[in-house]
Amino acid sequence: MVAKAPTAVPESVLKKRRTSEKIAAERAAAAVKAKAARKITKKEYVKRAETYAAEYRAAARNTVEAKRAARAEGKFYVPAGAKVVFVVRIRGINGLAPKVRKILQLLRLRQIHNGVFVKLNYATLRMLQRVEPYITYGYPNLKTTRELIYKRGFGKVGSRPKGWSRLPLSDNRVIEQSLSKHGIICMEDLIHEIHTVGPAFKQANNFLWPFKLNSPKGGFSKKGKLIHVCEGGEAGNRGELMDAFVRKML
Structure with missing residues (x-):
C-alpha cells in the first residue's frame, strides 16, 4: 500500500x-x-x-x-459659609419667561426633578434667586453627596461632534479615562472634589450628568410648589434641610 x-x-x-x-x-x-x-x-x-x-x-x-x-x-x-449647593428643579415648563428658561438651561436643569451641584459665588447666587420659584436648593453634607454620586451618578463621556454618552459610574476606569489629567481617578476622588470644591470642581461637575431623581416619597407639601419653603411650600433655599429632601427623592 x-x-x-x-x-x-x-x-x-x-x-x-x-x-x-x-x-x-x-x-x-x-x-x-x-x-x-x-x-x-x-x-x-x-x-x-x-x-x-x-x-x-x-x-x-x-x-x-x-x-x-x-x-x-x-x-x-x-x-x-457653604461653598456648594445642590439644586433640584421642581416645576415644569408652563409659564416660563425667556430669561428664566435660559438660566435653567445654563444650570443644566432641563427636566423636572433634575438635580445638579452648583458652586456658590455672587453670579450663581443671583441666578438661583432669579429662578427660585422653579427650584429648591440647599447645602448638602458629605453623606448626601456620596449617596447621590454612588446611587444616581452617571458620567458624561465622549465629545461634542460625536455626541455624549451617559455611562453609569460602575467602574473607576470610566472616571479615570475622563478626569485622570486633573488627578481624579476614582469615586472617592470625585466625591472629595465636589464636596470640598477643589481646583478641578468645574471639570468634575461637568463630567457628572445631571441627576435624575424620583418624585419625593410622600409627595410635596400641601401648600404646593409655588410657595416658598419658609412659608410651608417647596421652592427656595432649604439650607441644611436639603439632605432630608434629597433622601426622599433617591
Missing part, C-alpha cells in the same frame, strides 16, 4: 496562522500587564479613600473643638 504524500499547506494559510498566534500572544501579555496594573491601581484607590476619611474626621474634630473653645470663652462659633 502506497503512503499518501502530506498535503502542502498554502503559504497564505501559514502566514495567517502565524499572524493569529502573534496577536494571541500579544493579547495574553497585555492582559497579564493590565492585571498587574489594576492591582497597583486598586491599592491607590484604597490609599486615597483612607486619606480622605482621615481628612473628614479631622475637619469634624476641629469644628467640635472650635465650638467648645468658643463656648468656654462665652462666645459664639460661626462656621464657614
